[in-house]
Amino acid sequence: MSDEAVKYLYSKRGGPFHDKSCPKAQHIPDEELGYSEKYLSNISQCPLCAVKAYVRLGAKDFYNYPLYERLFRRMRFTPVLLRRMYVNEKIRTSASSNGLTIWGKEDSWRLEFWDGSDTMRLMHNNYYPLPDGTRIFTGGYHLQAERATANYAFTAISGYTYADHKAAMLKREQEQFALKVDVLPEGFSAKKDDLSGAKKKVFWVWKKFIELLRKFFRKRSKCTCKPWRQADLPGWMLLHLKWWGGTASPQTRFAFAALFVVGARLLCYTESYARAFFERGEAYQWNVGTK
Ligand SMILES: [Zn+2]
Ligand SMILES: [Zn+2]
Incomplete structure (x- = not known):
């Protein structure tokens, strides 16, 4: 063991554990002296050092x-x-x-x-x-x-x-x-049945559209990110810089980036609009469920 590596001293016959600079360690006879590079926490520590x-x-x-x-x-x-x-x-x-x-x-x-x-x-x-x-x-x-x-x-x-x-x-x-x-105000219900017939249809189409967009984003990026969530978007872009970077020309890359940012933003807005619109209907629950 080289002198440089030694950090601590102790006596093999018992007694406290010392920093190698401790004056108390100088009194340990050579034949008892133990050297250590590691801190041995099972030996009690000398309070001085x-x-x-x-x-x-x-x-x-x-x-x-x-x-x-x-x-x-x-x-x-x-x-x-x-x-x-x-x-x-x-x-x-x-x-x-x-x-x-x-x-x-x-x-x-x-x-x-x-x-x-x-x-x-x-x-x-x-x-x-x-x-x-x-x-x-x-x-x-x-x-x-x-x-x-x-x-x-x-x-x-x-x-x-x-x-x-x-x-x-x-x-x-x-x-x-x-x-x-x-x-929530009285009359709120998260049940499907509470939506009127017409609203139900609009909602269904809307939901399909959003699901389609979601699928597109996931498929293209082969992951489970939710870039349509406002908070996730920058992180998603960071994760997929490589994907939309690739070997394409700078113009193509820029176009991809722009397309995805716009697309994801659109999804954000569409979703929050749907949430507001169907505030008292299924959408409410749907949003909670897919959060
Ligand atoms: Zn000491
Ligand atoms: Zn992702």
Whole structure:
């Protein structure tokens, strides 16, 4: 094992785990000395070198250690919290004079001072949701919490996965929808039979037309995207840039792009118009069902 790779020291006869710079580790006799590149969490940590050992484990910029010490004091990170963060949750960080960049399970965050004071805010990386359920990171950060503490940030970051976040959003959406249904005006019914004969026919044709357009979009792009949903359209285009790009000339590509944007927009409008028109009829349910 090369000296460079060694990060931690301990005694094979027991006792605490040390950062390799710890003065207490100097007293371990050579024949007992154990070297480790990895952080061994099953050995109790020496309190003297704890913070340094954690930073060596999780910081991408260990050379910034003096800055970390200052930041942790100002941000009120305790050694216990740092252990949970770096050892238990395997969070990575980098430091700058006004705060920390923190990498959680999937996302990156900024815990930073603002307002020229010790007040901290938590920023979350920007992303764009794609219709296939994944997302792309678009660079930069947005505000997650205007007032954050070290503990708050740790809880928010260590608990965050995109799947959980989406599940929570869906639940909220459903709850809000349930609320809307509750306050629908009297006489509302989602049953087919409540549409008058003529309306029913118009609705049927309309529905077929929309289904046809939907099929067209799906078939051409071989996917299950819903580009007619306003929110899905840009993501759909991103996913299918290749398809409408291809080897065609720039003019053809432009024409395709324009055609699809116009087509998808048309579908958006047609659908929302149908929704408004048949607000009290089957369309209402139909829209909910196909959302
Ligand atoms: Zn130590
Ligand atoms: Zn698609």
